[in-house]
Amino acid sequence: MSGPSDYQPSNPALQWIERRLPIFGLVHSSFVVYPTPRNLNYWWTFGAILSFMLGMQILTGVILAMHYTPHADLAFKSVELIVRDVNYGWLLRNMHAVGASMFFFAVYVHMLRGLYYGSYKEPREVLWILGVIIYLLMMATGFMGYVLPWGQMSFWGATVITNLFSAIPYVGESIVTLLWGGYSVGNPTLNRFFSLHYLLPFLIAGVVVLHVWALHVAGQNNPDGVEPKTEKDTVPFTPHATIKDGFGVACFLLLYAWFIFYMPNYLGDADNYIPANPGVTPPHIVPEWYYLPFYAILRSIPNKLAGVIAMFSAIIILCFLPWLDSARTRSSKYRPLAKQFFWIFVVVCILLGYLGAQPPEGIYVIAGRVLTVCYFAYFLIVLPLLSRIETPRPVPNSISEAILAKSRKAVASIAVALVAAGALFVGTVQDARAEEGGTKPPGNNWSFAGPFGHYDRGALQRGLKVYKEVCSNCHALSYVAFRNLAEAGGPGYSAAQAAAFASDYKIKDGPNDQGEMFERPGRPADYFPSPFPNEQAARAANGGAAPPDLSLITKARSYGRGFPMFIVDFFSQYQEQGPDYVAAVLQGFEDKVPEGVTIPEGSYYNKYFPGHAIKMPKPLSDGQVTYDDGSPTTVAQYAHDVTTFLMWAAEPHMEARKRLGLQVFVFLILFAFLMYFTKKKVWADSH
């Protein structure tokens, strides 16, 4: 993009266009012959990874928007229908939701790389500031996207974040009203957030073009921080950088696919599988993991306005980085002190992220304050001071000289560090759901756990029987249709069996020609009817506590795994907190209440229920449901079967997900190897 190109296409048609619009020359000079420093390491591939992720988010997002309904009463259900009924909807949704996290993960690596190698210094200040603007736009987009599923965390996240603006003196309240379009977070809020969530990615794409433009004018920085001087210092962008970026993207895709296919809910919050309820605040409101450090800063400050200012300053301060750090040496490679402080800063950020997920009490508040001071001290004290007192090591004269002196660093160690750091950072979210007075449920041996997990058909069929005969008296299963019983990966009934099963039910339909509602036998397309006409009726009939819908219960319940288990879970793919909890609660009823626990009248003691006082009486007892296949008719077996059934109800395409995951992994690993060897070949003469 720097200056007119003398590129001449050989094809006459292309020549014709080129004379009128030199677009091929632009592409040729920017992405083919563009000189890129020879010594770039793999941290530089994150630029390409980010472009890829932006494209991925826009592509999946546009398709998701075709199926999504931005209305407060329908949004939650439409997301569930995407996952259950749209062709590969589960894949699209996982790619988009996990993609947001991956996008932020990559942007943090990209930013820290810029910080470490001094990529913000003269002449790249504008490039850096454009990057900060992209990051701000990403935060806004990510936040509004998280609101769209309209679960509990969506709703309350939106409430907390929009209320931040009420701290602004004089105009705060009017700004909040403008954001809401009403007197509180509600349907107008959801509508405008959907509109903006669709708009902002295209703004990001626009700023990315400016970002790349500025990059190609100033040229890329490099690990040694010396500008390329001769042709020996650079290699052409294509094929060298393209193939290296391709390999980087392939490796990144492995991490991405790990989440998409094997642990799509690891990064989310179980509470978001509960539909938004303006009358109940979840006990722990936690933002997505990528906002946690800033959330920790917000909460560390006891004054509301000051807290909001501190939180925004923590991001805005990045814009001033080029002037705060005036050291002449760019790369921290040659700055012994700056290097150490950089790593301390990284640790501070990770710890702040951890604290952001903790309840704001006791030691966490004090630690949060100390770390907030450290965060700002790095920018306001350490960097300005270092640039004055530090004696940098001698910088090589040129890039080619640096390469000759270079000790070969193992890429593997970088990859390992990357995965470990990522797991540590993202996993903190899980910890937010600390124990709330319930004993931790024991683990179970689920047929559906692990990368090759599949549902035990017998357990599904028995679980359906338990649900039908026991649970369905009080609990709805409103997202599951009778036709689902005959679908692949389900209980394995034939279409005729599912139709027969449906016809046992009476479904309310109408109005008919006389304008009256009538009852008819169920059809496969009908959904399981709810035992109560509405939530109020359910509440009134059950002593004030409405029995929750069970369609998503195994995904909507969880318990804190704590450090370091959430890191282990990342590798072991443990995803069964929900089923473990449900099975434990079903078996956790005890007649004898332990000393020191008081159970209010109308409630029952349950060992695993948070707070121990549950409104549901003991639902299952030995021999209550008869089994035809000779399985033991015990409470433990009932609990196991019905939990398996409910897991299927919550995740009907799990088998397809894990099966496709395996295929994708085989492909990606082969592809990554191919890219790696191609890259080696291309670079053979350049090292």
Add this chain to the structure above:
Amino acid sequence: MNPDASTIAAGAPIEVDLSPVAEGQDIKVFWRGKPIYISHRTKKQIDEARAVPVASLPDPQSDEARVKSGHDQWLVVIGICTHLGCIPIAHEGNYDGFFCPCHGSQYDSSGRIRQGPAPANLAVPPYTFVSDTKIQIG
């Protein structure tokens, strides 16, 4: 982008019958999408609220100024934490009032902030007593 006409119309005043609320109980009604707590306070709660020296409060306001005179037992507040908008839980916390589970703010039996990050007391919505047992909010 301000609220549209239907949203404003739906935010018209509502009437609430207080006669079923026994002493020590409270009810939650929704007005303009916001939860409004109406508490029938006990003598003890009123005395506690009035015994506190007003000047010592983070957001100084007397209990008398927050209720309608002659109806001192009725506390009507918007149940939205003034910190970041969560819904406090009634009858919890150390001050016989409200406790916000999000960031730990505690309000007393007059809905005044006593502890935690919230900057202000729970807001009192505009309301009037239509009769002794009926109020109009809005």
